[in-house]
Amino acid sequence: NRKEFALILTDAQMPGLSGFDLVERIRTMPDLAYPTILMLSSARGLQDVTRSRKLGISVYLTKPIRRSALHSAIRTALRQPDRVKPAREAGSRKPRSSRTLRVLVAEDNLVNQKLAAHMLERVGHTPIVVGNGREAFAAMQNDKFDIILMDIQMPVVGGFEATRLIRELKAPTGKRTPIIALTARAMKGDREACLAAGMDGYVPKPIQSKKLMELIAELTGTSGQSAADAEVKPTTGDGDGVLDENALRATTGGNRELVGELAQLFLQELEPRMQEIASAIREGDAERLQFAAHALRGSAASLSAAQVTASAAALEAMARKGNLSKADSVFVCLEGELAGLTARLTILKREA
Known part of the structure; x- marks a missing residue:
């Protein structure tokens, strides 16, 4: 009518x-x-x-x-002064000019914190980094953000619980801040679980800058062109599996100083992390082993260290199944692989 x-x-x-x-x-x-x-x-x-x-x-x-x-x-x-008008169809759409976004990054891994912050800063965004879900919830109570990057597996409060708390906090206002899940897991149904938990998107680790920026642009209605421009394509990868330096350079946008900083952070965390893994295996604590191996796998994957990533993933899978009968032998293999990786990272740190 x-x-x-x-x-x-x-x-x-x-x-x-x-x-x-x-x-x-x-x-x-x-x-x-x-x-x-x-x-x-x-x-x-x-x-x-x-x-x-x-x-x-x-x-x-x-x-x-x-x-x-x-x-x-x-x-x-x-109360909105203007009615929200629909976006144009893809063929005629004129993308909004890119703008600086305030991005809350909830991530407990130091290597991944540094890498995510660099990716965001490289395209002009402002990252605010917290180390667990409780800190993310507290940040949302006291500040405003355009979008949230939320790791799933974190200490104190995990990503799913933090998302639930944030959604409940903001429900009375009618405002919904987009949340992108970050996870090193690649299990079937993970993406669906993230969406069902109240998240708006899913990015697997190791994070690929181009894919992350495209999703951020889609969820915030901003232009993602600068992200594509900043992407560095890797050359032929190293074949020894210890450390793919070409892939690492691509991940960091060719920033040698950042490579050195990531190497330093990995080495800084390595000894206590390996002690935690050894202790968990010795005491038969599958839950502790799963968490510690997961953390090591995430850092190693971000550095493109294939061998260490694979061994840490094997320990994580054993712990998840509750069967640690072969964990000792995998741990010995992991120690040997880390010796080679440590030597390579020490050189990169010195050259940065």
Whole structure:
């Protein structure tokens, strides 16, 4: 009937015509003012979140939702000075100019902290780094961020729990800060688990700068062109498996000083980490071994140290299954591989 409404509240999943299809039809009526649209859904995924942004949906809420949170989201959305207009189709879209984003990085591994911060700074963003989920939650209580990079496996409070706490904290405001999961695991269903936990995207470790920046650009509506420009393509990799220096240089954008800093951080953490692994094996503590081996694997993978990465992954897998019968032999192999890697990293640190 061409009636205009200030607010439309619609469910995403309805028989016959879904909420997204409804919004698409509304957007084909150019003579209507753009109404504020709130979408409710019992399912959540990156595809739905991305589609909501493209259609100009002001708020995307996950059911069940408390009445107070819904009222707050409506008040916040109606206070916006301009109605959110849908994004143009890919063929005619003009990307927004890139802007500096404040990025909260929740990561306990020093090597990965340094590397993630460098990748973000290289394209003009401002990283704020915390070491666990509790610190991430505290940061969200006291500050504002455009997006969050959240490691899954962290001490004190893990990534899933931290995400749940952040979503509950921000639910009454109707504001949803995008959260990208970072994980060294490559298990089937991990991506789906991250999305179900309230995250908006998933990036496996070791982090590839181009993929990370493209996802950040997609979730924040900013241009990702500078990220592509900053990407350095690796040349033919080293074949010995100890350390792929070409891949490491590509990861760091050819920054020799950063390579030296990463080498220093890895070596700094190595002795206590190996002591933790040895102690866990000796005491038959699978949980401790899994955590320590996971941390070593993450650092080694970021440095492109294939042999150490593989051995640490083997220990992590044994610990996850609770079978440590072969852990001693893998540990001996790991010690030999680390001797070669340590020598190479010491040289890189000296040359930086």
